[in-house]
Amino acid sequence: MNPELQLPLERRIGKRSASVIEKHLGLSTVGELLNYFPRRYLTRGELTPISKLPLDEEATLIAKVLSNSTRQMRARRGSLTDVTVTDDAGGDHVPGTLKISFFNGFRARSELQPGRRVMFSGKVVRYGGSLSMTNPDFILLDEDPDLGGTNDPEKLAAMPIPVYPATAKLTSWSIHKAITTLLDTIELDAIDDPLPPGIASREAFLSIGQAYRLIHSPETTTDWRRARDRFRYQEALVLQTALARRRSQLAAEEATARRPLPDGVLSAFDRQLPFTLTAGQAAVGKTLSHELAQDSPMNRLLQGEVGSGKTIVALRAMLQVVDAGGQAALLAPTEVLAAQHFDSIRRTLGDLASDAVFGGAGMLGQDSGSGAGSVHVTLLTGSMPTAARKQAMLDAASGSAGIVIGTHALLSDKTTFQDLGLIVVDEQHRFGVEQRDALRAKANRPPHLLVMTATPIPRTVAMTVFGDLETSVLDELPAGRAPISTHVVGLAENPGWAARIWKRSREEIDAGHQVYVVCPKIGDDDDGDFSPGETEPSDAGLSDDGLSDEGPARELASVTAVVETLGQEPALRGVKVEPLHGRQDPALKSETMTSFAANNTQLLVSTTVIEVGVDVHNATLMVILDADRFGISQLHQLRGRVGRGGLPGTCLLVTTLEPGHPSRRRLDAVASTTDGFVLSQEDLKLRREGDILGASQSGGRSTLKLLRVLEHEELIARARTDAQLLVADDPALDAQPALAAAIDEYLNPEKEAFLERG
Ligand code: ADP
Ligand code: MG
Secondary structure, X not given: OOHHHHOEOHHHHOHHHHHHHHHHHOOOEHHHHHOOOOOEEEEOXXXXXXXXXXXXXXXXXXXXXXXXXXXXXXXOOOEEEEEEEEOOOOXXXXXXXXXXXXXXXXXXXXXXXXXOEEEEEEEOEEEOOEEEEEOOEEEEOOOOOOOOOOOOHHHHHHOEEEEOOOEOOEOHHHHHHHHHHHHHHOOHHHOOOOOOHHHHHHOOOOXXXXXXXXXXXXXXXXHHHHHHXXXXXXXXXXXXXXXXXXXXXXXXXXXXXXXXXXXXXXXXXXXXXXXXXXXXXXXXXXXXXXXXXXXXXXEEEEEEOOOOXXXXXXXXXXXXXXXXXXXXXXXXXXXXXXXXXXXXXXXXXHHHEEOOOXXXXXXXXXXXXXXXXXXXXXXXXXXXXXXXXXXXXXXXXXXXXXXXXEOHHHHOOOOOOOOEEEEEXXXXXXXXXXXXXXXXXXXOXXXXXXXXXXXXXXXXXXXXXXXXXXXXXXXXXXOOOOOEEEEXXXXXXXXXXXXXXXXXXXXXXXXXXXXXXXXXXXXXXXOOOOOOOOOOOOOOOOOOOOOOOOOOXXXXXXXXXXXXXXXXXXXXXXXXXXXXXXXXXXXXXXXXXXXXXXXXXXXXEEOHHHXXXXXXXOEEEEEEOOHHHOOXXXXXXXXXXXXXXXXXXXXXXXXXXXXXXXXXXXHHHHHHOOOHHHHHHHHHHOOOHHXXXXXXXXXXXXXXXXXXXXXXXXXXXXXXXXXXXXXXXXXXXXXOHHHHHHHHHHHOHHHHHHHHHO
């Protein structure tokens, strides 16, 4: 496709320019340079607001010279030219100034005369109280013939100047010059358009050639906007078509149908359930049951609010598969959570769980009183004692374990299954497409797959990060769920509240309830709270950004120190306080959890190991110390641990930061709502886009160029619908070779260059 775009750059812009571009930008083909889009546009006639310039990175700006003076340096030979520039265009904003120094700047000395309009490119730094630049590149705007192309002064003043991501060695305007040469030498209109003509005309898009011309060399603001709109949509369509094609390829695979058994463990389980399923649980359950019974694999994402009861939904699906003679694997992000699932699933199953180890695929004979058989549930984690782990692996391989619950140890090559029918991935956003594939490879035939998120995620994130999966949502909480009230406890403004927290804890404990205290650190000399081998229990990379903006280090609450302090705390005399963190021995961890679950321990001091899934109904108060160290989703997930048993929950977000500190915004957001969807939107707004897609998308994919997941929701949804229709009509995209090629390129950005070199 598009042989023109595959050509080495030197064939079109000459060897010298091509090698400069390759060296500094790493671009080597016509297509790569053509797709190197401006980051923004300056307007010739307008000065760039100096206060808004990014610090410490290459910036391009237009300014007016105020003064120019040169002196000889004393300490060494040479001269220093100081030029002061301003963004003062006579408007009513407070003018900013920038001090620019040139060493031996002969050209600067003669050309940068007061009154001239100049475009500079260089690094802006804050030095003392003022902004400055040293030896930037510059061009005189009122003289430069290249950038104009017109003699009409009004038109010239309104003309946008593209600003490219530049480097210290290659200015934005040199890049623009190379691209202009390229635009003049290649046949733009011969480029194949990845957009199907029907869509292009429906949207009244520019032709692709025209769009390339105008995104790089616009004459008006409308020009680049129209070009950008087109490429943005194109990007969304390529992405969504790639995902739709993958969905359809997955659906076309042959899986083993796991039909429900009228008299199986599942129906026995349903009969003994101590509560009624919510309408949402029932509806999703029906969908899953239907999809499991098909001979094409289910690939589904289950999103749900914290506490909405995803585990029961997953367990019912697993039981259907076990009834049909298959095995199910439940993959949890941490050992604590795996162990917790193991305990609570066996508890929920009651008599239906068995420890015996014969029979096929987890099904025993009709041996239990209920006459429905039972299921053998096995735990498999990396840190289990060797003998127990070997036994668990044997149970999985022989098929005697119907349900295998584990951490990523389940992914290891050594773990095999007799007949893996369903994989459930719990609370895990960091699973890319490739890891899902690795799991799928564990089964003889493609297994059914259910991915569950820890907290709800915005629709567009679901459509992009998890775009190859169908989505179900549980949006109601089981009846009788008590509300959680959340308060920010600012110790900076109210130091006295510190003591009040422990009195409040005591009140809960005296009422027979229990308390969680969460700390950001384990001990005094660490900064991590995850034991080796545990996956970070975070969500969609949505929870740990922007957390290190503190400036000078402050003493953060650690599990060890807090346990010690609480031992001395008068208000807590006689209360059993235990620590829990990822570096403890697994046996100790599970002992601690058991003791807490049985209310033998009343106050648990822990790291975020309890972030997900942990379920102790009697816990009513959660105190999060240095809460500003955690992300929004993490806090939301954490507080979901209380208020689970019909008792109202309280969450205290304790911080020592001053009221107005930016990190307190997250705390205020969490305190203001318990709606996970609202919070995840808020979370996304407070962080950079790349973190969402970068961490979660499978390796090798380029990150999005023009698309912003939050801003362009409507456009992404439109592209998704278009993509679905395209793929439904033409799964192999035979009629859309240019689109198919664009997808290949997108999925494998290395390939193009590789083919050239090879
Ligand atoms: P999450 O969706 O956060 O993973 P869980 O699956 O851990 O939530 O469920 C939270 C709690 O709610 C569990 O104790 C579970 O037994 C209980 N639960 C689930 N479904 C219902 C229901 N329909 N009615 C009452 N309690 C329920
Ligand atoms: Mg859960």
